[in-house]
Amino acid sequence: MIVRGEIELSNALMPEMQAYRAAALVDSSVMNLCIPENLARRLQLKQVEERKVISSNGSAIKVPYAGPLKVSFQNRSCFTGALVFGDEVVLGNIPRQDMDLIIAKEQLVLSPKHVVSMSNVVI
Secondary structure, eight states: EEEEEEEEEEETOTTTTTTTEEEEEEHHHHHHSEHHHHHHHHHTTTEEEEEEEEEEEEEEEEEEEEEEEEEEEEEEEEEEEEEOOOSEEOOOHHHHTTTEEEEEEEEEETTTTTOOOOOTOOO
């Protein structure tokens, strides 16, 4: 399912820099956060590596993977990297699940059962 959601992106290493608000495409078939090259430059993100992706036309291409980014939606946030690819912000499953967000009634919402699981943590 594809919807739009208002998110905020910022450079995690430069908290004094103004965050960027985006009406992100939220696509349940996409795994990572994707951002356009001009936004990566604006946020002064550092390229960490190149990753191979399959574009919408089926071709495999290498794209920059940059970060670190802080992604926020309402009162939730996470830290991640982004594929520098395409011409709009796309919120994929990894950051969406990290913030425990769900797609309901054709919109991005906070999960009503928000619980941080510690079942696999050994102390």
